Amino acid sequence: MSTVSDIEGHEMDLDRLKWIYNACDPFEPATSKQYKDCSAARGGGIFVDEFTNHLRLATDCLCILFTGHIGSGKSTELLRLRERLLKEKVDQVYYLPVLVDMHQFIDDYDTDTTSPDTGF
Secondary structure (H helix, E strand, O other), X not given: OOEEEOOOOOXXXXXXXXXXXOOOOOOOOOOOOOOOOOHHHHOOOHXXXXXXXXXXXXXXXXXXXXXXXXOOOHHHHHHHHHHHHHHOXXXXXXXXXXXXXXXXXXXXXXXXXXXXXXXX
């Protein structure tokens, strides 16, 4: 059995560490099998609740910027919001959320927002 030491000198099984390290792709949202509800630590389903509150209060169009670091759970939260909007009415209105994977349309590493490749 191969082992490796961390920065504090603790020995870990190399095969187990490789499995953990490669268990997920930070560029893909967690699947329902991978998802662990950490909402209690994050303050409940606050994002989904806040967003639906904005829908209830808005009398005109909404534009909400939702950002975060890679792997911080943005896609996961947006998928949770989509599920809620598909299942529940918000003030007697049904919503049909459409998810667009922008990776299909723009290059993550192209910082030129005026590029014709973006289509905007």
